[in-house]
Amino acid sequence: MATEKKTIFSPELAARFDKLVTLYPMRRSALVPMLLYAQDEVGYISKEVVAEVAERLGLRENDVESVLSYYSMLRTKPAGKYNVQVCTNISCMLRDGYGILEHCKKRLGIDHKEVTADGLFSLEEVECIGACCWAPAIQVNYDFYDELTPEKMDQILDDYKAGRGKETV
Amino acid sequence: MADVTFTVDGKKLTAPAGTLLIEACKAAGIEVPAFCYYPHLAVQAACRMCTVRLEKVPKLQTACTTPVTEGMVVYTDTDEVRQARKATIELLLGNHPLDCPVCDKGGECELQDMTFKYGAGESKYVEIKQHRDEQQWSPVVYYDRPRCILCYRCVAVCGAGMDVWALAVESRGARSVIAPNGSDHLNCEECGMCIDICPVGALTSDTYRYHTRPWEMNHVATVCTHCGDGCKTTLGVRTAADGSEIIRGNNRDKSGMNGDFLCIKGRYAFDFANHTERLTKPLVRQADGKLAPVSWEEALDFAARGLREARDAKGGKAIGVIGSNRTTNEENYLLQKFARSVLGTNNIDHHRTADYAAFAAALKGHAGREASLRDFVTAPAILLLGNDPTEQHPALAWQLRTNVRLNHARIYVANHRDIKLRRQAKAAVTLPQTGYAQFVEYLAGKDGAFKGDDATAAFRNAVKKEESLLIAFGSEFRGRDIQALVAFGLSLPNVKFACLGDYANSRGAADMGVLPDLLPGYVPVDKAAQFAGEYGNSLPAEPGLDLVQMFDAAGRGELAAMYVVGANPVARYGIDAAALKDTFLVVQDMFLTETAVLADVVFPAANLYEKAGTVTNTYGDLQLVKKAADKAGTRADFELIVRLAEKMGAAPKSMVPFGRGVRADVGQTRGAQSGEADRHAVWLVAHHLELKLSPFDPFAIFDEIQRLVPAYNVPRLNLLAGNDEHLKSELVQIDTGATRRDMVLPANDGLYTSGTLGNYSAKLKEVLASHTTVTKPAETAAD
Numbered sequence: 001m002a003t004e005k006k007t008i009f010s011p012e013l014a015a016r017f018d019k020l021v022t023l024y025p026m027r028r029s030a031l032v033p034m035l036l037y038a039q040d041e042v043g044y045i046s047k048e049v050v051a052e053v054a055e056r057l058g059l060r061e062n063d064v065e066s067v068l069s070y071y072s073m074l075r076t077k078p079a080g081k082y083n084v085q086v087c088t089n090i091s092c093m094l095r096d097g098y099g100i101l102e103h104c105k106k107r108l109g110i111d112h113k114e115v116t117a118d119g120l121f122s123l124e125e126v127e128c129i130g131a132c133c134w135a136p137a138i139q140v141n142y143d144f145y146d147e148l149t150p151e152k153m154d155q156i157l158d159d160y161k162a163g164r165g166k167e168t169v
Numbered sequence: 170m171a172d173v174t175f176t177v178d179g180k181k182l183t184a185p186a187g188t189l190l191i192e193a194c195k196a197a198g199i200e201v202p203a204f205c206y207y208p209h210l211a212v213q214a215a216c217r218m219c220t221v222r223l224e225k226v227p228k229l230q231t232a233c234t235t236p237v238t239e240g241m242v243v244y245t246d247t248d249e250v251r252q253a254r255k256a257t258i259e260l261l262l263g264n265h266p267l268d269c270p271v272c273d274k275g276g277e278c279e280l281q282d283m284t285f286k287y288g289a290g291e292s293k294y295v296e297i298k299q300h301r302d303e304q305q306w307s308p309v310v311y312y313d314r315p316r317c318i319l320c321y322r323c324v325a326v327c328g329a330g331m332d333v334w335a336l337a338v339e340s341r342g343a344r345s346v347i348a349p350n351g352s353d354h355l356n357c358e359e360c361g362m363c364i365d366i367c368p369v370g371a372l373t374s375d376t377y378r379y380h381t382r383p384w385e386m387n388h389v390a391t392v393c394t395h396c397g398d399g400c401k402t403t404l405g406v407r408t409a410a411d412g413s414e415i416i417r418g419n420n421r422d423k424s425g426m427n428g429d430f431l432c433i434k435g436r437y438a439f440d441f442a443n444h445t446e447r448l449t450k451p452l453v454r455q456a457d458g459k460l461a462p463v464s465w466e467e468a469l470d471f472a473a474r475g476l477r478e479a480r481d482a483k484g485g486k487a488i489g490v491i492g493s494n495r496t497t498n499e500e501n502y503l504l505q506k507f508a509r510s511v512l513g514t515n516n517i518d519h520h521r522t523a524d525y526a527a528f529a530a531a532l533k534g535h536a537g538r539e540a541s542l543r544d545f546v547t548a549p550a551i552l553l554l555g556n557d558p559t560e561q562h563p564a565l566a567w568q569l570r571t572n573v574r575l576n577h578a579r580i581y582v583a584n585h586r587d588i589k590l591r592r593q594a595k596a597a598v599t600l601p602q603t604g605y606a607q608f609v610e611y612l613a614g615k616d617g618a619f620k621g622d623d624a625t626a627a628f629r630n631a632v633k634k635e636e637s638l639l640i641a642f643g644s645e646f647r648g649r650d651i652q653a654l655v656a657f658g659l660s661l662p663n664v665k666f667a668c669l670g671d672y673a674n675s676r677g678a679a680d681m682g683v684l685p686d687l688l689p690g691y692v693p694v695d696k697a698a699q700f701a702g703e704y705g706n707s708l709p710a711e712p713g714l715d716l717v718q719m720f721d722a723a724g725r726g727e728l729a730a731m732y733v734v735g736a737n738p739v740a741r742y743g744i745d746a747a748a749l750k751d752t753f754l755v756v757q758d759m760f761l762t763e764t765a766v767l768a769d770v771v772f773p774a775a776n777l778y779e780k781a782g783t784v785t786n787t788y789g790d791l792q793l794v795k796k797a798a799d800k801a802g803t804r805a806d807f808e809l810i811v812r813l814a815e816k817m818g819a820a821p822k823s824m825v826p827f828g829r830g831v832r833a834d835v836g837q838t839r840g841a842q843s844g845e846a847d848r849h850a851v852w853l854v855a856h857h858l859e860l861k862l863s864p865f866d867p868f869a870i871f872d873e874i875q876r877l878v879p880a881y882n883v884p885r886l887n888l889l890a891g892n893d894e895h896l897k898s899e900l901v902q903i904d905t906g907a908t909r910r911d912m913v914l915p916a917n918d919g920l921y922t923s924g925t926l927g928n929y930s931a932k933l934k935e936v937l938a939s940h941t942t943v944t945k946p947a948e949t950a951a952d
Contacts, residue, residue, distance in 0.1 A: 069339040
């Protein structure tokens with residue numbers, strides 16, 4: 001049924017969702033993973049994503065929005081091509097994670113949850129990313145960079161800018 | 170489940186295993202405070218107010234989520250628990266504005282009460298409160314975000330309770346807010362349950378906000394005047410320049426059959442009573458052809474003279490009487506008595522919305538076969554044929570949803586429309602609009618009657634397997650179809666029936682003989698001996714004209730006079746005004762309706778909220794109506810009928826058997842204080858004293874009704890105390906209901922309409938205008 005319908009997702013993701021909803025005793029339990037996968041493909045949770053996810057799960061849109069607005073890792077606006085997530089939780093904070101964050105802000109000219117004008121970078125201050133042993137650490141999309149200094153940070157951003165960064169989504 | 174024994178604060182208690190601790194404590198008179206917990210709604214454990222100490226459990230536990238177990242030892246009143254409550258309230262008040270002096274909820278606010286009883290006198294918080302502007306979500310609902318304590322009761326009642334799912338929680342932590350489904354507005358049924366259930370002043374209603382304070386009102390619990398369900402609504406009334414005015418309607422008194430429920434009409438559509446176009450002076454048509462205000466005496470004389478002349482010159486057959494769907498049983502009874510014994514005519518009818526006569530005939534002699542509205546919340550299985558309760562019988566729909574949610578009741582729906590209750594149905598069948606009778610034949614076993622498939626066969630088998638079943642049917646069923654349906658039902662074990670009609674007292678109008686062929690209690694007019702004896706004169710034995718025939722007769726110039734009480738047949742039946750040009754027309758109504766503008770005399774009438782008496786809902790539940798409001802210049806229909814009868818030469822005592830040599834005012838004139846008089850009446854009855862003191866005392870007529878209509882001879886004390894009594898419909902003596910013309914014209918009211926009355930409710934009209942598109946049924950799975 002669902003595959004015959006018009007979908008805004010790629011055929012692979014639509015097929016994945018069709019399977020996903022069958023894995024839980026209640027369809028709506030698939031909501032959070034669906035939103036995460038949708039965000040990876042679309043870049044953010046658009047109104048269209050909300051509508052289709054709601055329809056796939058037999059929920060109302062405001063139920064989806066309740067969950068969506070609860071989780072800070074779900075975005076309702078597009079992020080940059082490279083989403084720089086700087087950890088400032090305890091270990092990173094003690095090893096000057098805030099310094100890294102400030103450095104990124106200055107270097108990129110944007111604040112928390114903002115996107116550069118060229119759409120290349122976005123910046124986020126995030127909670128613990130589980131890299132405490134190598135603090136301070138950041139995550140760019142799904143890739144980790146650790147034991148950072150402002151100089152190392154510059155190198156990373158330069159690499160991404162020059163197209164030498166990892167291209168995982 | 171088996172009982173368990175446990176100890177709370179040193180007291181040994183017993184409750185069925187699985188009972189929630191908070192409920193068990195409540196039953197034992199031990200208060201465990203809570204905000205988010207609400208009986209029969211999903212437990213949330215959100216507010217942390219109900220935490221108690223359980224022995225051998227390391228941390229305080231929420232009493233609202235803890236089921237009692239054998240040997241459990243609980244402390245609800247230790248220093249630790251008190252401190253926890255204090256801290257919870259301190260946190261709740263962290264950002265709650267202290268605007269109690271202007272807040273609608275001030276005086277009846279749960280947070281205020283809890284702060285008073287359990288809270289801290291001072292706060293450790295010095296941060297500035299985060300103010301956010303209030304929002305208007307619909308013509309009735311306002312949301313004041315800082316006042317919200319996020320108990321989620323509104324979300325629960327709107328979702329699980331109403332099956333509307335219009336509210337949700339957005340964001341988290343300190344930024345959490347309740348959000349409506351239309352991002353900045355609500356797409357919902359506007360029932361106002363969220364406002365009623367809100368423990369604080371976060372959700373307020375447009376009709377009440379900033380109008381008054383709770384302690385400035387008298388609260389009168391009476392029966393809603395709108396649909397046929399007969400919900401109890403509590404009207405808050407306050408003295409006004411011209412009587413006493415209704416300021417608020419809500420469900421403060423939850424003793425009614427509707428339980429927690431009220432729809433928009435019961436809650437907000439009282440405003441017709443305060444409408445500026447309300448008539449407050451009698452009007453008589455002058456020589457220049459215009460209606461002009463005159464004195465009561467003059468108007469009554471004029472009306473009585475016109476009716477008397479018509480009767481004396483052309484006989485009772487040339488007079489027609491049309492009764493109301495919203496007047497009390499006593500008024501309906503008195504009207505037919507007036508028509509038959511004073512005007513000498515059986516030409517009496519009302520706008521019929523269900524074929525109650527055929528229903529009574531079908532049930533004749535079968536005791537206990539009529540379902541009360543109360544039965545629908547406990548019955549294990551219900552078959553719903555026709556009707557759309559969500560729109561037409563909101564309280565019934567509430568009962569059904571509640572029953573499914575709490576007791577897993579099985580609902581079988583057969584309908585030609587895609588009604589919302591199908592979401593709760595175990596099985597549903599779509600019928601052609603004219604296929605109801607055939608479907609009943611099919612259910613009864615005649616396979617050829619209805620083209621069924623596997624699903625309909627399964628539906629039939631499931632219905633037939635039920636060991637106990639309620640059958641509710643709409644106006645799709647009339648006459649013989651009702652008989653066939655009842656015959657089918659009686660072939661199954663333990664079946665009860667409900668006939669769904671519209672308006673507050675349609676049932677009462679039929680029961681009280683506002684019909685051309687049937688006397689009160691559905692006694693045929695040719696078997697009137699008992700009534701004639703009581704009335705002291707002979708009654709016409711020929712059946713009279715029905716409503717449509719009366720207007721036909723008027724059009725032919727054969728109807729010399731017509732008396733219309735609380736009805737608007739001209740608009741409802743699309744009567745051509747010219748048909749009435751030679752008819753002397755007397756109308757009693759609140760407004761100058763399409764019918765009243767044609768009248769020769771118009772009497773300004775009181776409405777159901779401004780009088781006392783009884784009404785019968787469509788399920789045959791009899792309830793007391795209490796006088797709440799008062800409007801100077803209007804008179805109850807009861808009083809008007811008595812005075813007209815007197816002016817026509819009838820002795821008031823023969824109309825209303827009142828008094829035993831004693832005259833006194835026992836409350837009729839006391840307006841909002843009549844509740845006191847009603848309580849007084851209860852006391853008198855309890856001491857074997859009865860009140861029959863005034864010719865305007867509806868209870869004197871109620872005596873007569875109880876004597877002559879056996880079905881209405883129910884215990885009086887419970888009724889006077891404000892509770893519902895179910896009629897003994899098996900005592901109805903009726904021979905035939907199937908061969909008469911049923912004349913049923915369903916009201917087809919939705920949630921925001923209420924016949925002619927609805928046109929005079931500004932709030933209903935506003936809501937109707939805001940709902941330009943039909944609300945889509947909720948899409949959330951009903952699990």
